[in-house]
Amino acid sequence: MGQTFTGLLKAVRARSGQDAAAQAAPLALRLCGDYLAGLAASGPVSDARRTRLVAAIGDLTAASCTDADSLFDALLRTGQRALDAGGDTENRLALDIAAEATGLRPRSKGAWRLRGRALDALGRRGEAVEAYERHLTLQQNPSSAGDIVRRIATLEELRACLDEAAGLLPAEDGARLRALRDAPAGEARTAFAEVVRRRTAEGGGMADPAVRRLNTLYAAYRRLLDRDRTADPLLGGVEPLGVPALRRLVEGRSVCLVADAPAIAEEERVPGGGLAELIDGYDLVVRCDGIPADAPRTDLHAVTLRGGTPWTGPAWNRRTRTRIVFGDTLAPWRRALRTRLVPGAQDHIGDASLRHPLDDPALLGEEDWGPRTSTAFTLLRLLDFLDAADRLDLIGFGLPGRLLPRERAWVAAHARHEDETEMRTVLR
Template identity: 55%
Template sequence: MANPLAGLLTARQKEAARRDLYARGLRLCGEYLAARDDRSGPRDARLTRAIGVLAGSLATPSADPFDALLQVGERALEAGGDDGPGLALGVAETATLIRQRSRGAWRLRGLALDGLGRDDEALAAYDRHLALLQGGDATAEVTRRIDTLRRRRACLEEAAALFPEAGSPLRDLPGRPTATAAPEFAAHVRARVAGHGKGDPAVRRLLELYGTYRRLVERDGMPDPLLGGSTPIGVDGLRGLVAGRTACLVAGAAEVAGSALGAEIDRYDLVVRCDAFRVRAEDTGGRTDLHAVSLRGDAPWDGPAWTQRVGIRLVFGDPAAAWRRATRRRLVPGAQEHVGDASLRRPLDDPALLGDGGASRPWGSPRSSGAESGGGRDAGATTAFTVLRLLDFLDVSPRLDLVGFDKPGRLRPAEAAWVMDRATHVDAGTTRIALR
């Protein structure tokens, strides 16, 4: 006869083991905090808060601390630095021991190993994450990183096969951290160039592989660099797409959402919307011909992808490196027919374009869309004013109207003053302001 106490004893042993693992995770957090050098940036503060939430959940018998543990790992990755990925890996290893079939834990483990440059181990963790999805769609982030790591490995493997007589020093590099693999690959390339000359076909191919490898180390590969056929446009391209078309910039305000102006808005040739927006055909109109969005926050590349289908998408932001990284990660193939290139990323501050954001003006590079998206405290111009100022500067639309911007707070005071100084008509009944 089965011993009724055996099952209870086993359950208690498992629970004790789980408590020990959570204690290990909290100890890793304590060691991390003890080794900090008085860092007080926003990302460090978010990590500290996440650790506090974990500690609180461990002290509450009814709470499940697993999600709080994963959140600590995510915040550690976000904090970065020399020790952030290490803490994230320790947390992820703990999480995969607690729940061996947790998709989130294996994803975190892959990201942490990836951040530490341990490509082979990261791929194994990502593969485990994919296996646990059981046919579900992986996140774009994981898909992109798997593609990047595999392409980097392929570069090393092909490079090693080009000069087998050289002892193939590259054969062991795929399993080593990128921090050591990259300089050894560079040394191998220099040695082959010195020994065979740049005219050698194998050397030329080796240089191509090294260039691809270095690009993939510095930034993710794009599964579809052409973005599903999207056409990059500069100032001249935008002018050609806008010329002769009536344009309407629609606010995401509550008054518009319940205005029944949809049919009237859709009569414009070019309907322009900003940042996050919702469409209700009867109220806001059903089309979005131009979508303008501004990058904001410490890591704008981590924001949600721009999945809404539009004709033209303009991404405003500074500095250039953050703009490039964000557009590579957040643009979705096929979600836009045309996308603004780097010449359109900061029109108010670009002396080759408007040059209108210097010290003599109360606005600068776009950093948020003002009250519409909760970014009213940020410095710089709102997204709405930036795209409006750009369209006004191009001066090729026979009609340029704003809908929903007649109330205080839709634009910043200096921007609203600029609009009203140039308004030719204001219709309070339809919340329309005409600039043409």
């Protein structure tokens, strides 16, 4: 291995000085030569990933005497092997190779992907997003770039976590957090943890809402450093649920929509209490928006996307068999599902046909409800329209603030019975 390594180092240095190599990537060969020299000085190479990188450099050296296409392919392979090796030195080599590749062929999507991954590995996340977006611009088949789309969303959410956390801190600590935007993952994790520990101690512990939110952001940040958000939620074992499937789900069954009011949660926690027994007697228990942490059962969960960046909200990690996400604009809806759904937290997810049932002409077609319509009322109107449930009741929605005035008026006009003792409204 030693003689072969030395011979390869000499060959790389010889190739990098030839005028003929000016046709393609002489700088990359010099960079590889410098890397090999440093590797030789550090002793025998026993790491299999570095051995593969050395072999790739050998292929690149041989390709420098061939046609430009073969050389360029060898250049990208070498950059990929450098990333696979995983060390800081190898990541910098990968970035240098990627910079050379994008300079040689500015419209190569593979070169921009390599550049984005190298910048990402070095913690230069803002530049990585720019490179990834350049790759997507050149990508003719967007469906094959789902991993890049998810990675961009993850990097943007990492930045959003830091920005929000910085706003909860004194100026000095906030500036320190913002400086972590382009820090290597290990350094960022350690510095963020130190700030959170100090702020938790100084702020009186988890009783402070700002401290609780800071810890939540840190937990989200740690998860995102370790793994990207889930892939397309309509794949990977999660089945899409359209209008016909939703009708079949509720057909002939008793359904109750349970309000997320604190009074309901307290009543439901009472062992052997009447409300808990009442709710458990339904075939389908439906909850909307926030699910109480100790809710005993949720068969269907519905949530509405709100705000300009709905994909940055908390993950939907409470377990339910079926989840429906309401949201009018298709692109943000898809992005929110990619970033906020948690694998294993649902078996079925409502598809695009259920995004906006109130104003969808294929369903209710009532355009005058507006964007402030509550999630519970949207789902209630949808289930009432489907006219498939054997029984449809509301639990706790007679309490103040659970429905908007106009929604409450609709419920009052269509209710068959209302029992204040049970906090139940019977619709059918």
